[in-house]
Amino acid sequence: MELMAHSSAFLLPTISGDHRPSFTYVLVVLNQRLPRFIPLLWKHSQLRVCADGGANRVYDEMPFLFPHEEALDVRHRYKPDVIEGDMDSIRMEVRDFYTSLGTKVVDESHDQDTTDLHKCISYIRDFTPDLDRSNLCVLVAGALGGRFDHEAGNINVLYRFSTMRIILISDDCLIYLLPRTHYHEIYIQSSVEGPHCGLIPIGMPSGNTTTTGLQWDLNDMEMRFGGLVSTSNIVRGEKVTVQSSSDLLWTISIKKT
Amino acid sequence: MDLMAHSSTFLLPTISGDHRPSLTYVLVLLNQRLPRFTPLLWKHAQLRLCADGGANRVYDEMPLLFPHEDALDVRHRYKPDVIKGDMDSIRTEVLDFYTSLGTKVVDESHDQDTTDLHKCISYIRDFTPNLDKSNLCILVAGALGGRFDHEAGNINVLYRFSTMRIILISDDCLIYLLPRTHYHEIYIQSSVEGPNCGLIPIGMPSASTTTTGLQWDLTNMEMTFGGLISTSNIVKGEKVTVQSSSDLLWTISIKKT
Numbered sequence: 001m002e003l004m005a006h007s008s009a010f011l012l013p014t015i016s017g018d019h020r021p022s023f024t025y026v027l028v029v030l031n032q033r034l035p036r037f038i039p040l041l042w043k044h045s046q047l048r049v050c051a052d053g054g055a056n057r058v059y060d061e062m063p064f065l066f067p068h069e070e071a072l073d074v075r076h077r078y079k080p081d082v083i084e085g086d087m088d089s090i091r092m093e094v095r096d097f098y099t100s101l102g103t104k105v106v107d108e109s110h111d112q113d114t115t116d117l118h119k120c121i122s123y124i125r126d127f128t129p130d131l132d133r134s135n136l137c138v139l140v141a142g143a144l145g146g147r148f149d150h151e152a153g154n155i156n157v158l159y160r161f162s163t164m165r166i167i168l169i170s171d172d173c174l175i176y177l178l179p180r181t182h183y184h185e186i187y188i189q190s191s192v193e194g195p196h197c198g199l200i201p202i203g204m205p206s207g208n209t210t211t212t213g214l215q216w217d218l219n220d221m222e223m224r225f226g227g228l229v230s231t232s233n234i235v236r237g238e239k240v241t242v243q244s245s246s247d248l249l250w251t252i253s254i255k256k257t
Numbered sequence: 258m259d260l261m262a263h264s265s266t267f268l269l270p271t272i273s274g275d276h277r278p279s280l281t282y283v284l285v286l287l288n289q290r291l292p293r294f295t296p297l298l299w300k301h302a303q304l305r306l307c308a309d310g311g312a313n314r315v316y317d318e319m320p321l322l323f324p325h326e327d328a329l330d331v332r333h334r335y336k337p338d339v340i341k342g343d344m345d346s347i348r349t350e351v352l353d354f355y356t357s358l359g360t361k362v363v364d365e366s367h368d369q370d371t372t373d374l375h376k377c378i379s380y381i382r383d384f385t386p387n388l389d390k391s392n393l394c395i396l397v398a399g400a401l402g403g404r405f406d407h408e409a410g411n412i413n414v415l416y417r418f419s420t421m422r423i424i425l426i427s428d429d430c431l432i433y434l435l436p437r438t439h440y441h442e443i444y445i446q447s448s449v450e451g452p453n454c455g456l457i458p459i460g461m462p463s464a465s466t467t468t469t470g471l472q473w474d475l476t477n478m479e480m481t482f483g484g485l486i487s488t489s490n491i492v493k494g495e496k497v498t499v500q501s502s503s504d505l506l507w508t509i510s511i512k513k514t
Contacts, residue, residue: 149455153488198406203482225460231410
């Protein structure tokens with residue numbers, strides 16, 4: 001079984017050369033209040049995509065994160081590369097502003113069968129020839145909280161694109177899929193994340209999960225909704241390992257700074 | 258198969274006599290920002306429990322919902338009946354304040370195996386002889402958002418106590434379990450909820466779900482994470498029916514007023 005390594009290096013102020021593997025980060029911004037560290041995620045990313053109303057959020061809220069600067073300067077500096085989605089939330093003034101600066105608008109309003117995040121991930125996967133996708137990691141802000149059906153739909157995108165690295169990030173935590181096809185090593189960046197964590201068998205019970213590096217490690221343990229789900233666990237060291245018979249969601253808290 | 262009827266009458270200003278069945282509401286407050294309509298839920302409830310730091314929230318935030326009133330008056334008026342949990346979040350001043358007013362404190366700090374919500378539900382089920390539990394409905398504020406492992410643990414409580422009516426409520430939406438054992442009729446209170454809704458097979462795929470009353474109804478449809486789940490659906494009328502081979506989570510948006 002192949003090894004898959006994970007690290008929240010994207011939460012560090014600088015990503016040093018010895019964090020391997022070296023990732024190409026793409027940022028997707030959905031329509032919820034921006035996490036406070038979004039400028040950091042923006043800085044690490046090679047491509048920044050707003051899903052529909054996510055463009056309103058960048059337009060309205062980026063200036064709040066730089067209150068001593070001129071709003072227009074901040075808006076110029078944080079210009080998305082692409083705005084994608086069904087365009088039912090983005091304000092006209094916001095769309096016009098970014099279009100005039102060269103942002104590419106991909107209007108998918110004809111497609112009501114997939115969520116905005118799904119459309120963005122498909123776009124990143126299929127329509128970005130200039131991007132080095134050999135080690136792609138998609139960071140998604142605004143996928144959690146708010147309406148629960150939106151959150152569930154966003155989590156489902158992780159399962160539908162299970163061979164891609166996609167991380168849902170909020171002010172409080174991050175989530176990503178640990179596919180059952182791999183043995184997972186999660187390197188903990190304890191200056192920025194933890195100690196609270198969990199392993200969640202969303203979608204399907206897991207007959208068998210084994211971990212190391214947690215306060216309450218699992219040993220061939222069955223996990224399921226209605227029974228045991230690993231929540232309020234604690235990371236104990238620098239590395240957590242996970243192997244499971246089903247796909248699991250890994251979640252870890254993000255430190256308040 | 259037995260019928261189970263559901264209605265969000267607890268979101269209405271008054272619950273009139275002809276809304277059947279007549280339910281006994283209990284309110285549980287967890288440690289997240291209070292929904293703006295918490296006073297309404299409080300009014301409908303026969304019993305109000307704070308789970309640990311939920312008491313801090315009531316103490317700090319109820320006065321903010323009544324800015325023209327004296328904070329102390331508000332705190333006296335919104336006094337929880339019980340504070341329960343492992344007591345690692347509640348502030349001493351808050352604990353002392355409510356204790357002096359007669360709030361019962363049930364300290365479960367020895368039990369680290371179950372979540373605060375789980376402890377509250379067990380308490381309501383097993384230790385409230387004065388409560389009419391023939392038609393009990395537990396309203397939970399603060400269960401969604403924030404740390405995802407907390408949210409997952411709270412959703413798991415719905416599955417673990419699947420024979421009880423437990424509704425998780427946020428500012429944006431509500432969630433409850435539709436057990437596979439029943440045919441469900443959901444009466445929509447369109448003045449306060451909808452139109453956005455969803456059906457989410459969180460714990461287990463559902464081989465077959467059939468609905469009526471939705472914009473995109475399901476007919477013997479399979480739902481699973483990694484495939485189809487029903488999100489961003491729309492309620493079409495006054496009643497939605499659901500029957501499924503697996504437990505599903507029903508979610509509906511709450512209207513901003």
